[in-house]
Amino acid sequence: YKVVFERLDMGSQVEDALDTLQVIATKCPDQSLPALAKYLRSDTEWWRQKSLTIVQNAFQKGDLSMAEALAEELKNFYEKNSEEAFEALEHLGPSNRRAMKCIITGMNCVRRKVSQYLPRRKIKRVKPEVKYDETDDSHAFRELCLDLFKDLQSELDTKEVIDDVMEAVLEGGLLKIRHHHGETLEGMVQKEVLEALAIVAPRNYDYALSLVLNRINPSEGVPDKRTVSIAAKAASSFAQKEDPKLREALEACVQNPEIQ
Numbered sequence: 001y002k003v004v005f006e007r008l009d010m011g012s013q014v015e016d017a018l019d020t021l022q023v024i025a026t027k028c029p030d031q032s033l034p035a036l037a038k039y040l041r042s043d044t045e046w047w048r049q050k051s052l053t054i055v056q057n058a059f060q061k062g063d064l065s066m067a068e069a070l071a072e073e074l075k076n077f078y079e080k081n082s083e084e085a086f087e088a089l090e091h092l093g094p095s096n097r098r099a100m101k102c103i104i105t106g107m108n109c110v111r112r113k114v115s116q117y118l119p120r121r122k123i124k125r126v127k128p129e130v131k132y133d134e135t136d137d138s139h140a141f142r143e144l145c146l147d148l149f150k151d152l153q154s155e156l157d158t159k160e161v162i163d164d165v166m167e168a169v170l171e172g173g174l175l176k177i178r179h180h181h182g183e184t185l186e187g188m189v190q191k192e193v194l195e196a197l198a199i200v201a202p203r204n205y206d207y208a209l210s211l212v213l214n215r216i217n218p219s220e221g222v223p224d225k226r227t228v229s230i231a232a233k234a235a236s237s238f239a240q241k242e243d244p245k246l247r248e249a250l251e252a253c254v255q256n257p258e259i260q
Helices: 002-010 014-027 029-040 045-058 064-074 083-092 097-106 139-155 158-173 191-216 225-236 244-254
Strands: 176-178 184-186
Touching: 002 014, 002 029, 014 029, 014 045, 029 045, 029 064, 029 083, 045 083, 064 083, 064 097, 083 097, 083 139, 097 139, 097 158, 139 191, 158 191, 158 225, 191 225, 191 244, 225 244
Parallel strands: none
Antiparallel strands: 176 184
């Protein structure tokens, strides 16, 4: 099997290597999953689709251990994402926390500007009622992740889901990405991840608010202005009007000369 994985690692004779991987994937999952994670997010549509087919045929639907292992390889969807990678996690078991955490990051993925360097990707599962941003090739992907989140969030541990959504808000919002053609993208807080937070936070309001307050007014150190701004934006999606704890924390930030 060594030659197959060497080819996939180097991007040499990929079509033949993927054909072989379809036969051997279950025999060596520790090697197969990293390779599949790579090609599920390839810029080449055929490679993405072939990799998804391998996952769907080689691994049983609802195999949560494989879902977790693949999610560990994918890490997150902030920058590199695809409908095929999403569908692979959906097949294996998105109720696994690590898999769902990966999908949650997809709700705050950076805008993927359509250009001569990054042509528009085909998305199969579009919703006719949604007006997609024609300049942002990641809009449909964020909607895809949000729909699955809505379906599953009530079945998952509330605190864990709040933790993961809040982390996606902050991590994605503070992200900086340099693309190969020289463009640097700053992360921003996308409306889809804020909608997810608005859905889950009321299930344990005090806990969700405490996470925001810890970012605005941490027990140690001084937060930077951007972190405070992102935390305040997160709070605006679910906080009760004129919440005294939130108001007090924000007023303390305004009066703190060390926050820059």
